[in-house]
Amino acid sequence: MTGQAGSATSVALTATASCAAFRGQDELSSDDLKRAALAERVEWLAGIAAEVTRKLILEHFNDADIKRLGAGVGPDGRPLPAKGYAAMRRLGWTATSEVHCSDRVHRMGEEAAARLLRQADHRRQMVAGIIATWPKDPKRLTKQEWESLELVLPEGASKAEVRNRSRQVTAFVAAQGHLPQGLEELEDQPQVFPQVLLSACDRQAATLTRSTGSFVTLRVQLPKSSKPRSRQDWSWVSIPVRLPPTVPEAAELHTPTLRVRAGRVLVDLPFTVEAPVIPRAGHQVGLGLDWGINTFLVGALAKVVFDRGRRRVITDGIPLRFGASGAIAKWHNLRKEGEFLHRKISHLERLRGEWGPHPLDAKLALLRAHHQNLLARQRQLGHGIAWAAARWAVDQAICSGGTVIYVEDLATLEPALGRKVNARISASVRGQFQDALRHLGAKAGCAVVTVPARGTSSICPRCLRPLRHYTSPERLRSGHPWAHCSHCGLSTDRDHAAAQRICSRGLSSQPAVHQDPRTGHMAIRKSQDSQVARCRRRRPSLGPTTKPRTHPVPLRRRVLSPPAVVAVNGQRPEGGAPQARVTSAPGQDTTAQPSPTPPRHRPKWVPLGRGFHRNAHATPVVPRDDFGPKALGYA
Numbered sequence: 136m137t138g139q140a141g142s143a144t145s146v147a148l149t150a151t152a153s154c155a156a157f158r159g160q161d162e163l164s165s166d167d168l169k170r171a172a173l174a175e176r177v178e179w180l181a182g183i184a185a186e187v188t189r190k191l192i193l194e195h196f197n198d199a200d201i202k203r204l205g206a207g208v209g210p211d212g213r214p215l216p217a218k219g220y221a222a223m224r225r226l227g228w229t230a231t232s233e234v235h236c237s238d239r240v241h242r243m244g245e246e247a248a249a250r251l252l253r254q255a256d257h258r259r260q261m262v263a264g265i266i267a268t269w270p271k272d273p274k275r276l277t278k279q280e281w282e283s284l285e286l287v288l289p290e291g292a293s294k295a296e297v298r299n300r301s302r303q304v305t306a307f308v309a310a311q312g313h314l315p316q317g318l319e320e321l322e323d324q325p326q327v328f329p330q331v332l333l334s335a336c337d338r339q340a341a342t343l344t345r346s347t348g349s350f351v352t353l354r355v356q357l358p359k360s361s362k363p364r365s366r367q368d369w370s371w372v373s374i375p376v377r378l379p380p381t382v383p384e385a386a387e388l389h390t391p392t393l394r395v396r397a398g399r400v401l402v403d404l405p406f407t408v409e410a411p412v413i414p415r416a417g418h419q420v421g422l423g424l425d426w427g428i429n430t431f432l433v434g435a436l437a438k439v440v441f442d443r444g445r446r447r448v449i450t451d452g453i454p455l456r457f458g459a460s461g462a463i464a465k466w467h468n469l470r471k472e473g474e475f476l477h478r479k480i481s482h483l484e485r486l487r488g489e490w491g492p493h494p495l496d497a498k499l500a501l502l503r504a505h506h507q508n509l510l511a512r513q514r515q516l517g518h519g520i521a522w523a524a525a526r527w528a529v530d531q532a533i534c535s536g537g538t539v540i541y542v543e544d545l546a547t548l549e550p551a552l553g554r555k556v557n558a559r560i561s562a563s564v565r566g567q568f569q570d571a572l573r574h575l576g577a578k579a580g581c582a583v584v585t586v587p588a589r590g591t592s593s594i595c596p597r598c599l600r601p602l603r604h605y606t607s608p609e610r611l612r613s614g615h616p617w618a619h620c621s622h623c624g625l626s627t628d629r630d631h632a633a634a635q636r637i638c639s640r641g642l643s644s645q646p647a648v649h650q651d652p653r654t655g656h657m658a659i660r661k662s663q664d665s666q667v668a669r670c671r672r673r674r675p676s677l678g679p680t681t682k683p684r685t686h687p688v689p690l691r692r693r694v695l696s697p698p699a700v701v702a703v704n705g706q707r708p709e710g711g712a713p714q715a716r717v718t719s720a721p722g723q724d725t726t727a728q729p730s731p732t733p734p735r736h737r738p739k740w741v742p743l744g745r746g747f748h749r750n751a752h753a754t755p756v757v758p759r760d761d762f763g764p765k766a767l768g769y770a
């Protein structure tokens with residue numbers, strides 16, 4: 136989670152660190168609490184707060200009350216406080232617990248209920264708008280019907296949301312035979328997960344102090360039993376929490392939220408750091424990223440130069456690749472297995488019907504637990520892929536002096552290649568990647584700007600004429616991975632051509648960058664294109680015995696020559712396994728002894744690191760020589 140707010144010179148970035156607590160000390164009895172004992176006491180507190188939340192949700196989860204809270208105006212006409220529990224109290228919505236607990240515990244329960252109701256307000260507005268303008272044929276909306284729907288939808292509603300909510304209403308109509316009255320009838324009450332929202336408390340229930348090094352000490356009042364009867368059943372417990380290295384020394388820490396998962400106390404600790412304001416325009420060096428067909432991400436570095444009195448975009452022609460095909464294949468296996476389990480559960484639920492206790496119940500419970508486990512693993516893997524890719528992309532940009540990263544706008548991606556290719560990376564992983572990129576970019580002082588995706592891979596970056604796509608450079612048959620321009624002779628990887636186009640599109644449209652005042656996200660909606668010139672970097676030293684080439688290789692030979700990197704099995708280097716670098720073409724004798732001369736270039740494709748990162752292969756992040764004319768400028 137990332138948020139932005141701040142003054143003109145600096146911006147406050149808020150993020151949440153995921154920590155865990157393994158022990159505590161009861162301050163009254165000086166007893167050491169081991170992991171299980173601490174988890175049990177936190178669970179009791181979370182249970183008491185969740186009981187209050189459940190009572191409030193049961194009473195107020197209806198369209199009228201959700202609307203009242205969402206409108207943000209109290210009964211006296213004054214605006215409601217931002218804190219959820221305070222807003223609930225202003226409206227007179229309170230619930231009491233049956234056990235002995237302080238007012239702060241009530242506040243936690245009220246805060247959780249207010250958050251659930253405020254989240255439901257957006258859904259309520261969506262459903263109310265869709266029901267009010269329900270068309271005759273929900274599968275085909277006329278232009279007028281779309282326009283009337285857009286007028287009643289809440290701010291920030293996306294087309295995907297409209298589609299999903301419309302499907303929900305269609306399913307309700309098919310089952311019940313009439314339109315629902317509102318959200319209350321369409322949805323079940325939201326599930327209440329036990330959690331300890333310490334942000335709703337003051338110093339009389341919880342304190343947080345930074346102790347030596349990377350530790351903080353959290354002091355919190357915890358019950359001694361699941362049903363405390365008096366004040367004696369509560370005591371202060373101090374809990375040491377180790378901060379992850381991503382929390383800098385100067386960060387401002389906020390009171391955390393505690394949860395218990397699998398016998399462990401999880402501490403979600405929000406913190407704020409100051410970061411410089413990133414300008415929207417005026418960038419000279421940028422990195423363009425394309426969602427690859429061959430690879431997960433392909434990047435191209437480009438810069439703006441003034442050459443003979445005119446502004447030009449130049450690139451060095453080196454593709455930067457990030458591939459995680461092993462992890463993505465695993466992700467898809469989990470997705471397929473999850474879909475299969477979902478179908479099986481639905482089938483068994485139909486067989487079971489609405490009867491009382493049933494022999495299928497035990498099996499259903501097992502399958503549901505398995506399904507939830509699969510979904511959690513899939514989410515975790517997607518999160519890992521997205522953050523590893525974002526870290527790599529930001530490192531590549533700042534290592535080469537880039538101050539801006541351009542990515543395709545997810546909303547404008549065209550599903551041109553059918554379902555099979557589109558399913559390669561899910562929209563959720565792409566969205567997570569963009570969020571991660573924005574967060575890491577903001578910390579590193581690197582802007583992240585989305586550009587329209589239209590036509591990025593169908594037009595030649597060099598001469599802006601249509602490109603043709605082939606299976607490979609040596610077999611010019613119609614296909615996807617390779618791009619060739621018959622006008623200027625450009626022959627390159629399709630994704631690399633698209634990355635160059637994205638970067639030049641972004642660098643040329645800098646005056647048109649729009650920043651959302653609410654989210655701080657930067658986007659180019661109307662873009663202009665410019666040609667990208669290729670400017671080679673200085674050649675690396677070839678050693679004392681090799682003579683530098685004095686004449687250019689004819690274009691025709693360069694276009695049709697086999698690629699320099701060929702995998703052992705003859706496929707292009709998009710695979711998940713580390714790619715062997717074989718410099719000979721397919722068909723030649725690869726069993727010959729390797730040449731004694733050292734490799735001239737750095738490896739192009741290496742594992743990112745240990746653990747999960749062994750599954751990801753990427754172009755190494757190394758400082759490279761500058762390229763292009765020295766007279767840089769952007770005015």
Ligand SMILES: [Zn+2]
Nearest residue numbers: 595598620623
């Ligand atoms: Zn061309």
